[in-house]
Amino acid sequence: MAFQRVASVSDIPPGVTKVFEVGDRAVAVCNVSGDLYAIEDVCTHDGSSFEQGELDGCEIECPRHGARFDVRDGSATELPAVVPVDTFAVRVEGDDIEVDV
Numbered sequence: 001m002a003f004q005r006v007a008s009v010s011d012i013p014p015g016v017t018k019v020f021e022v023g024d025r026a027v028a029v030c031n032v033s034g035d036l037y038a039i040e041d042v043c044t045h046d047g048s049s050f051e052q053g054e055l056d057g058c059e060i061e062c063p064r065h066g067a068r069f070d071v072r073d074g075s076a077t078e079l080p081a082v083v084p085v086d087t088f089a090v091r092v093e094g095d096d097i098e099v100d101v
């Protein structure tokens with residue numbers, strides 16, 4: 001595990017989610033009112049990406065069947081998903097967003 005740069009801070013403004021390939025993992029980085037969180041970009045219900053999902057406060061809604069996850073801890077907060085998604089540590093170094101995958 002090591003922090004890797006995925007984007008510049010200006011690339012992910014508040015309310016936006018962007019997806020990156022980091023090593024062999026797909027990672028969705030979410031900006032919640034200036035705080036950055038990273039979750040695995042694989043919905044635990046049936047594998048959808050969250051890239052087109054709506055970020056509503058600290059929750060992201062899967063665009064496929066509407067499951068919701070708290071991006072802070074990965075917990076599933078709305079059916080049909082019941083299993084949490086993996087989360088990753090995020091840090092900002094200068095203008096770089098880095099994720100520990």
Ligand code: FES
Nearest residue numbers: 043045046062065
């Ligand atoms: S794949 Fe995400 S809710 Fe079904």
